[in-house]
Amino acid sequence: MRSIVAGQRAANENEFAELALGVDEELFAGVAGEDEMSRAARLDAAYGVLADLRREDPELAAYAERLLKSAPVPLRRARTVAAANVVPVGVAA
Incomplete structure (x- = not known):
């Protein structure tokens, strides 16, 4: 059976849902490796779209x-600035 929506062929189940429903799953479910700032921006947009959908x-x-x-999609661990700038300090004799 072909999965065709509005003249476009869906390659997989997720693409079919996106074409048929007009919802991009990644907007709501997330993407692997996104950083915290990207995640916050994505969730902000997702909640706005969700309010319209309701x-x-x-x-x-x-x-x-x-x-x-x-x-939740696993996020990359962000290196903190403090951890990146640690300089070992010895005791002067």
Whole structure:
């Protein structure tokens, strides 16, 4: 069976959902390796879209909320500035 939506062929299940529903899963579920600033910006956008979806399409909003509640994507560990600038100090004799 072909997965065609609006004249476009979906390569996989996620792409089919994106084409059919108009929702990008990565916006709600996240992407591997994103840093904390990118994650915060993505979540801010996702919550804005979710607010619109709740008004326009409650069923689609419920799908998006399930994506937000899915297992978090592992984030890269950010090196802190303090840890990066540690200089060993010895005791002068």
